[in-house]
Amino acid sequence: MSETILKHATDELLAEKAAWLEALAAERNASPHTITSYERDLRQFLTFLTGYNARPAGLADVADLSAAELRAFLADRRRDGAGARSLGRNLSGVRAFLRHLERKGLVSAAGARAMRAPKAQKSLPRPLSVAAALEVAEEAGSFALEPWISARDVAVLTLLYGCGLRISEALGLDGAALADPAARAMPIAGKGGKTRIVPLLPVVLEAVAEYRRLCPFALTGDAPLFRGAKGGPLRPQIVQRNMARLRGALGLPASATPHALRHSFATHLLAAGGDLRTIQDLLGHASLSTTQAYTAVDSARLMSIYREAHPRARRRG
Incomplete structure (x- = not known):
C-alpha cells in the first residue's frame, strides 16, 4: 500500500502505521481484506485528526487521545453517512492501532478503551426460499x-x-x-x-x-x-x-x-433438522452466537406459517 499521495499524517506516524499493517499480515495472518479495512479505517481517522488539529497528525496527537476526540471523529463520520456498524468498525481499527503503539510504549490507549462503540441494530440473515x-x-x-x-x-x-x-x-x-x-x-x-x-x-x-x-x-x-x-x-x-x-x-x-445463498444453506439445513453445532462447523463460524441468528430466521418462518395456517390464529371477520 503506497503512502506517497497521502497527507494525513507525519512520516513518523505513517511509518508506524505501515509497520502495524505488516505485522498484521506476518504475525496475525490477517487476510488482505482485513488489512485493507484496517488501513482505510485508520486513514479516515488520521485524516480527521489532521483537519481537527489543522496540521498533519503525529505521534504526539495520538499519544493521549481523549474520548471526546474520538467522539468527534465518530460524529464526523456519521455526518458523512456512516451507520452504526461502520462506526463500530472504525473505532475497532483505531483501537487496534493504538494498542499496537501502546505495547511499544509510545501512546496510551486508555481513551479508546473507555469509548463504547455505537450500538448497531442486529439484522437477521435473509435467505432465499x-x-x-x-x-x-x-x-x-x-x-x-x-x-x-x-x-x-x-x-x-x-x-x-x-x-x-x-x-x-x-x-x-x-x-x-x-x-x-x-x-x-x-x-x-x-x-x-x-x-x-x-x-x-x-x-x-x-x-x-x-x-x-x-x-x-x-x-x-x-x-x-x-x-x-x-x-x-x-x-x-x-x-x-x-x-x-x-x-x-x-x-x-x-x-x-x-x-x-450461504444464508440459505444454513437456514435450510436448520429447518430440515440440522444440529446448530454442526452448522456452525460447516459455516466456519468462530462463535456459536453467530450461527444462532439462523434460529431466529427459522422461528420467524414457523410463526408466519402458524399465523396463516392455525385455525385459532385466524382473525374473525
Missing part, C-alpha cells in the same frame, strides 16, 4: 454467451448454496480443487486462516466437472479454479452482476445476493 435457491443455481448460466462461461456460473452458485461457502472462499479455490469425482469432502480455508471440512454433494461435483470439461484454460493447482472470460481469476463483481440479473429475471428481492 428452497425453491428460489434451487432456481438460482439452475438458471445461473442463462445470461452467458459461451457454454463454458454458462457452466462456470452454474458451478459457482451451486457451490455457494451446496456448500455454504463465502464468495471469497469459492473464488479462492485453486485449479486442483474438486477434481476428484469420488470426493465426499474438501478443506476450506476461511476467515483468519481457520480450516474447516465441507461435505460435497454430487450435484456440486457434477456442476464443477461440467465446467472443467468446457473451460478452455488449463486448470492446474498453481492457478485459480474459476476464470474470467480472458483467463484471469474470476472477480467477485462478475458473480454479483450475474446474481443481479438473476434477481431481475426471477423476480427476487434485492437481498438475493451471492452471500444470501
